[in-house]
Amino acid sequence: MAPASSVAVENLNPKVLKCEYAVRGEIVIHAQRLQQQLQTQPGSLPFDQLIPIIFLPLQILFCNIGNPQSLGQQPVTFFREVLALCDHPCLLEKEETKSLFSADAISRAKQILATIPGRATGAYSHSQGIKGLRDAIAAGITSRDGFPANADDIFITDGASPGVHMMMQLLIRNEKDGILCPIPQYPLYSASIALHGGALVPYYLDEKTGWGLEISDLKKQLEDARSKGIDVRALVVINPGNPTGQVLAEDNQYDIVKFCKNEGLVLLADEVYQENIYVDNKKFNSFKKIARSMGYGEDDLPLVSFQSVSKGYYGECGKRGGYMEITGFSAPVREQIYKVASVNLCSNITGQILASLVMNPPKVGDESYASYKAEKDAILQSLARRAKALEDAFNKLEGISCNKAEGAMYLFPQIHLPQKAIEAAKAAEKAPDAFYALRLLESTGIVVVPGSGFGQVPGTWHIRCTILPQEDKIPAVITRFKAFHEAFMAEYRD
Amino acid sequence: MAPASSVAVENLNPKVLKCEYAVRGEIVIHAQRLQQQLQTQPGSLPFDQLIPIIFLPLQILFCNIGNPQSLGQQPVTFFREVLALCDHPCLLEKEETKSLFSADAISRAKQILATIPGRATGAYSHSQGIKGLRDAIAAGITSRDGFPANADDIFITDGASPGVHMMMQLLIRNEKDGILCPIPQYPLYSASIALHGGALVPYYLDEKTGWGLEISDLKKQLEDARSKGIDVRALVVINPGNPTGQVLAEDNQYDIVKFCKNEGLVLLADEVYQENIYVDNKKFNSFKKIARSMGYGEDDLPLVSFQSVSKGYYGECGKRGGYMEITGFSAPVREQIYKVASVNLCSNITGQILASLVMNPPKVGDESYASYKAEKDAILQSLARRAKALEDAFNKLEGISCNKAEGAMYLFPQIHLPQKAIEAAKAAEKAPDAFYALRLLESTGIVVVPGSGFGQVPGTWHIRCTILPQEDKIPAVITRFKAFHEAFMAEYRD
Numbered sequence: 009m010a011p012a013s014s015v016a017v018e019n020l021n022p023k024v025l026k027c028e029y030a031v032r033g034e035i036v037i038h039a040q041r042l043q044q045q046l047q048t049q050p051g052s053l054p055f056d057q058l059i060p061i062i063f064l065p066l067q068i069l070f071c072n073i074g075n076p077q078s079l080g081q082q083p084v085t086f087f088r089e090v091l092a093l094c095d096h097p098c099l100l101e102k103e104e105t106k107s108l109f110s111a112d113a114i115s116r117a118k119q120i121l122a123t124i125p126g127r128a129t130g131a132y133s134h135s136q137g138i139k140g141l142r143d144a145i146a147a148g149i150t151s152r153d154g155f156p157a158n159a160d161d162i163f164i165t166d167g168a169s170p171g172v173h174m175m176m177q178l179l180i181r182n183e184k185d186g187i188l189c190p191i192p193q194y195p196l197y198s199a200s201i202a203l204h205g206g207a208l209v210p211y212y213l214d215e216k217t218g219w220g221l222e223i224s225d226l227k228k229q230l231e232d233a234r235s236k237g238i239d240v241r242a243l244v245v246i247n248p249g250n251p252t253g254q255v256l257a258e259d260n261q262y263d264i265v266k267f268c269k270n271e272g273l274v275l276l277a278d279e280v281y282q283e284n285i286y287v288d289n290k291k292f293n294s295f296k297k298i299a300r301s302m303g304y305g306e307d308d309l310p311l312v313s314f315q316s317v318s319k320g321y322y323g324e325c326g327k328r329g330g331y332m333e334i335t336g337f338s339a340p341v342r343e344q345i346y347k348v349a350s351v352n353l354c355s356n357i358t359g360q361i362l363a364s365l366v367m368n369p370p371k372v373g374d375e376s377y378a379s380y381k382a383e384k385d386a387i388l389q390s391l392a393r394r395a396k397a398l399e400d401a402f403n404k405l406e407g408i409s410c411n412k413a414e415g416a417m418y419l420f421p422q423i424h425l426p427q428k429a430i431e432a433a434k435a436a437e438k439a440p441d442a443f444y445a446l447r448l449l450e451s452t453g454i455v456v457v458p459g460s461g462f463g464q465v466p467g468t469w470h471i472r473c474t475i476l477p478q479e480d481k482i483p484a485v486i487t488r489f490k491a492f493h494e495a496f497m498a499e500y501r502d
Numbered sequence: 503m504a505p506a507s508s509v510a511v512e513n514l515n516p517k518v519l520k521c522e523y524a525v526r527g528e529i530v531i532h533a534q535r536l537q538q539q540l541q542t543q544p545g546s547l548p549f550d551q552l553i554p555i556i557f558l559p560l561q562i563l564f565c566n567i568g569n570p571q572s573l574g575q576q577p578v579t580f581f582r583e584v585l586a587l588c589d590h591p592c593l594l595e596k597e598e599t600k601s602l603f604s605a606d607a608i609s610r611a612k613q614i615l616a617t618i619p620g621r622a623t624g625a626y627s628h629s630q631g632i633k634g635l636r637d638a639i640a641a642g643i644t645s646r647d648g649f650p651a652n653a654d655d656i657f658i659t660d661g662a663s664p665g666v667h668m669m670m671q672l673l674i675r676n677e678k679d680g681i682l683c684p685i686p687q688y689p690l691y692s693a694s695i696a697l698h699g700g701a702l703v704p705y706y707l708d709e710k711t712g713w714g715l716e717i718s719d720l721k722k723q724l725e726d727a728r729s730k731g732i733d734v735r736a737l738v739v740i741n742p743g744n745p746t747g748q749v750l751a752e753d754n755q756y757d758i759v760k761f762c763k764n765e766g767l768v769l770l771a772d773e774v775y776q777e778n779i780y781v782d783n784k785k786f787n788s789f790k791k792i793a794r795s796m797g798y799g800e801d802d803l804p805l806v807s808f809q810s811v812s813k814g815y816y817g818e819c820g821k822r823g824g825y826m827e828i829t830g831f832s833a834p835v836r837e838q839i840y841k842v843a844s845v846n847l848c849s850n851i852t853g854q855i856l857a858s859l860v861m862n863p864p865k866v867g868d869e870s871y872a873s874y875k876a877e878k879d880a881i882l883q884s885l886a887r888r889a890k891a892l893e894d895a896f897n898k899l900e901g902i903s904c905n906k907a908e909g910a911m912y913l914f915p916q917i918h919l920p921q922k923a924i925e926a927a928k929a930a931e932k933a934p935d936a937f938y939a940l941r942l943l944e945s946t947g948i949v950v951v952p953g954s955g956f957g958q959v960p961g962t963w964h965i966r967c968t969i970l971p972q973e974d975k976i977p978a979v980i981t982r983f984k985a986f987h988e989a990f991m992a993e994y995r996d
Contacts (some may be wrong), residue, residue: 014735014766014767014768014804015673015735015768015804015831015832015835016832016834016835017832017834017835017838019675020672020673020675020835020838021671021672021673021674021675021698022675023671024671024672024838024841024842025838027841027842027845028841029841029844029845031844032629032844032847040628073626075625075626076625077620077622077623077624077625078619078620078622078625078626079620080620083623083624085592088589088590088592089590091589091590092586092587092589092590092593093586095582095585095586095589095852096582096583096585096586098579098582099586099602102602104598104601104602105602107598108593108596108598108599108602125572126571126572126573126574128571128572128820129571129577129820130571130577130817130818130819130820130821131569131570131571131572131819131820132567132569132572132812132819132820133820134534135526166660166822166846166849166850167846167847169845169846169847170846173846177515177517177518177697178514178515178518179509179514179515180515181513181514181515181516196845199845200845203671203842203845204515241508241509272508273508274508274509310508310509318626323624324624325624325625325626325847326622326623326624326625326626326627326848326850326851327624327850327851327852328660328848328849328850328851337509338509338510338511340510340511341509341510341511341514344511344514344518344519347518347521347522347523348518348521348697350523350525350526351521351523351663351690351693351694351697352660352661352663352664352667353526353661353663353819354820354822355660355822356660356820356821356822356850356852356853357820357821357822358589358821358850358852359850
């Protein structure tokens with residue numbers, strides 16, 4: 009018996025084989041390879057030589073993932089001060105600390121440590137997270153929504169992803185259990201549904217109406233799935249949208265809540281971009297606020313809201329903090345969720361602390377307020393300008409149409425690819441948008457994700473591009489992109 | 503249709519319902535309730551009134567989980583200095599920092615930041631973890647084992663648990679895929695196998711020979727499982743043992759490696775207690791070192807080693823750091839592991855940094871070396887004394903026999919329960935050891951986990967008790983335990 013061959017792709021869990029995650033898929037792995045090549049053989053790629061001309065020091069520009077600090081965004085000072093003090097509480101006893109840290113960071117760190125049993129930031133916490141930090145998160149939600157939130161409903165998680173997996177694991181029994189997901193969607197959902205062996209039931213966002221969510225389409229897809237024997241258990245809504253960047257109108261949210269209530273669906277609300285809104289005529293409303301303002305209480309609707317420290321103006325992806333707020337589930341079901349959370353013991357305490365901080369940033373009157381506010385506003389205003397500049401640039405190019413990013417961190421332009429390009433892609437055994445993205449990468453060093461990784465109306469082709477390159481780099485990104493696209497079209501124009 | 507009832511225990515994923523995790527199970531939840539009761543109604547429980555007499559300020563004493571810092575163990579100063587500096591790198595520019603932090607912590611933080619692209623500790627990293635930190639971990643393994651380790655084989659994880667889940671997810675296709683696990687075992691394994699729908703194939707550790715691992719029993723259980731149509735895919739070995747505390751002899755490890763090679767099994771080596779060894783005649787050998795010293799290379803044996811920052815002398819449970827080192831898998835299989843890691847983006851960067859630190863602590867000549875060595879030795883020597891004191895105390899009690907804890911953080915004494923106690927447990931609808939543990943909790947505030955949560959030879963009853971209460975509390979723990987046990991035996995003696 010040859011032991012090494014005892015494990016082969018052929019005998020792995022087929023759910024793992026089926027799962028796809030394009031945000032870190034083939035194109036990104038190729039980009040990592042190119043980055044290594046540039047380090048060992050400088051000047052060996054076309055865009056490498058462009059640098060002196062267009063002043064873009066990042067050789068490979070990763071626009072594939074919402075990872076702001078990887079592209080130079082600085083963390084909010086107050087948050088990091090508190091984290092450093094909580095990591096090394098001895099500092100709080102030292103005189104020099106007062107000159108190194110703001111007074112409110114010191115008092116916040118003391119306050120946080122006082123809520124941690126034994127001030128032990130190195131201990132496993134309660135499986136849902138430290139009670140005092142959940143109290144703080146609940147207070148932040150209450151003040152955001154104007155409706156009460158409860159620490160017992162909060163499960164602090166390592167970013168939003170583990171919360172999503174936990175809910176999928178809970179709800180999906182077999183391939184006949186379905187989850188309604190938007191198309192395009194963030195591929196965490198399709199990956200998690202595949203890993204848990206369920207059925208993704210798609211509903212299409214309408215590109216023509218700025219990625220509108222039509223209740224009529226939801227209903228049609230639900231009925232269609234039911235007619236095939238699928239037990240549809242939940243509806244995923246991503247608001248603001250990823251990859252699509254739309255912000256749902258309040259009326260639309262009312263209809264969605266009513267739809268879930270009437271159809272007996274769990275509403276899984278991905279609200280991780282709640283701070284990322286770039287237009288004056290839209291604001292973020294949590295689905296819980298909408299439900300409560302309709303008079304719906306615990307008994308009316310099982311609802312989960314996911315939040316993360318990775319997004320917003322904070323962009324602390326590497327800290328892996330986040331939470332889910334769970335309402336409308338019976339006590340025995342909550343016990344099962346608690347048990348699953350317990351198997352992983354707890355989320356990381358640094359992320360837990362940060363989750364409490366982003367829901368309770370400095371307030372008027374605090375020493376750090378002015379600098380905090382300035383940092384936050386600068387980031388959000390710059391993101392809004394970057395989104396607009398990229399949107400405008402895309403829309404000026406032949407065969408590209410791009411909706412506005414009202415929120416989130418992405419643009420999802422449609423690329424009307426010429427037939428000749430589609431055939432070239434076919435010959436190269438690539439999806440046409442993957443073919444385009446690969447050519448873009450090889451010509452410019454810009455990494456985007458093909459729309460096929462998110463799902464799209466058949467026969468349409470898109471790319472997802474983050475709005476995260478630093479503002480002074482945006483003109484160079486546009487110049488490079490434009491040059492590539494014009495050359496591509498010249499090569500393949502029908 | 504009543505939506506809230508659309509989700510009920512009856513229609514949850516049966517794998518979730520089946521999963522059990524006693525380390526945070528019924529008794530622990532009851533203990534949390536009692537702790538709240540003590541806060542709101544002081545003096546309302548019997549042991550609460552004992553406090554003035556036996557001087558044990560912790561009212562509920564959580565000995566259910568290996569969580570050293572929750573019971574007062576202090577973090578290693580050097581590690582926390584580096585973490586604080588990496589969390590708030592601005593400190594590195596300030597003059598005052600030199601008087602607050604040791605010189606080698608400052609230089610280590612600078613060195614770590616230099617390996618992080620853009621010094622961005624708030625960015626998602628490579629899905630396997632930051633390359634420079636994986637290099638450091640690989641260097642630590644190389645120096646520990648005397649055989650080379652490779653950064654590409656390291657997957658940094660949020661503690662060891664996510665790595666275990668990832669491997670189970672990869673290997674288990676259905677209920678006909680089996681994983682050989684020791685009995686007693688750490689219930690993460692049974693929980694993860696249940697969640698992924700596989701079969702736990704038990705092999706029994708021999709209590710009479712100090713929890714010895716007999717190859718003949720392994721072979722018997724393997725053949726037995728195969729005869730039932732189970733495709734046994736992997737062998738879990740926990741060394742040092744949890745809950746059993748034994749340290750495997752080198753000869754035994756050779757036999758285990760040979761067994762896995764001959765039988766085509768993946769060897770899943772839980773090596774999280776590698777620094778926790780309390781006897782002079784035993785030392786830790788990683789299974790990779792054993793395999794390489796037998797001349798077995800990549801092609802001979804698929805082998806995974808799990809390590810964690812939660813255990814050892816560091817005990818940094820709340821930081822959720824750890825890694826798995828994967829060798830002997832083909833490139834296509836590794837790609838699947840990489841993909842699954844990617845869906846969760848990356849583990850938390852604080853935990854990643856800490857994982858690199860525990861594998862590369864200060865060295866002779868570094869400014870922190872003396873204080874680091876003193877902190878480490880004090881913790882490990884004290885743990886050895888506590889293990890011995892509790893073991894001796896258990897062995898003095900009527901009907902209790904307790905093997906030595908050669909390593910890890912637990913004692914797993916056998917309680918020879920009188921028939922009358924077993925009947926009382928039956929009447930109370932509890933497993934006899936759970937009945938005993940519950941009575942212990944209610945009488946003394948000491949929380950232990952019943953052996954039934956780990957598995958045990960049918961008809962035997964155990965408890966798992968950590969050795970972690972601070973040393974000055976140990977006499978009081980023993981006094982309380984003894985008083986309880988004597989009263990219990992007086993009540994139930996046959």
